[in-house]
Amino acid sequence: MRCTAHLIQEHRIILRAVFVLFAMADRAKEGAMPDANDVESLLNFFRRFGDEHHQGKEETVLFPALRNTDVGKTNGPLRQMMFEHDQERSLIEGLENALHTKHPDDFAYYSRRLADVLSNHIYKEDNILFDLVEKTITREDDGRLELDMEKVDRSMAPGLHDELVRDVTRLEWKYIGKVA
Numbered sequence: 001m002r003c004t005a006h007l008i009q010e011h012r013i014i015l016r017a018v019f020v021l022f023a024m025a026d027r028a029k030e031g032a033m034p035d036a037n038d039v040e041s042l043l044n045f046f047r048r049f050g051d052e053h054h055q056g057k058e059e060t061v062l063f064p065a066l067r068n069t070d071v072g073k074t075n076g077p078l079r080q081m082m083f084e085h086d087q088e089r090s091l092i093e094g095l096e097n098a099l100h101t102k103h104p105d106d107f108a109y110y111s112r113r114l115a116d117v118l119s120n121h122i123y124k125e126d127n128i129l130f131d132l133v134e135k136t137i138t139r140e141d142d143g144r145l146e147l148d149m150e151k152v153d154r155s156m157a158p159g160l161h162d163e164l165v166r167d168v169t170r171l172e173w174k175y176i177g178k179v180a
């Protein structure tokens with residue numbers, strides 16, 4: 001099943017950024033705000049890669065294809081995933097505000113909430129939603145979805161993907177001391 005493997009691969013990259021966020025939350029909890037430029041880089045990654053690119057791909061390619069299947073007809077799982085995408089967007093805004101007010105407790109709260117929501121969301125997609133997808137869609141539909149996802153990849157600004165991943169790698173070294 002190629003289209004789910006495509007999204008799982010992106011989840012691995014997003015989870016690396018989530019671990020940086022957990023580390024930043026721990027520092028803030030101890031009263032030390034992380035460097036503002038680092039937080040902006042991480043927020044930029046979550047917006048450009050996690051949301052616009054990855055969740056955009058789910059919302060414009062995968063979910064519409066599921067709406068006509070048994071997964072989409074009950075609407076429960078898709079509605080829940082869309083709700084969580086919106087929840088992540090609000091938490092990113094909350095974290096941006098906490099960064100500007102420079103209040104470590106608020107920053108620790110929003111960064112931990114966002115990291116929890118993102119990691120749970122990815123767990124549910126990898127282990128529940130994508131299992132349903134693999135049981136539901138035909139091999140032919142899968143091939144078409146994979147082509148549509150590759151089209152989204154090609155629409156990304158040249159070099160942006162590598163630049164965003166490089167940012168995550170730099171932050172992993174600085175906040176975790178190793179690269180996943």
Ligand SMILES: [Fe+2]
Nearest residue numbers: 055058081125
């Ligand atoms: Fe998602």
Ligand SMILES: [Fe+2]
Nearest residue numbers: 007054058125
């Ligand atoms: Fe996802």
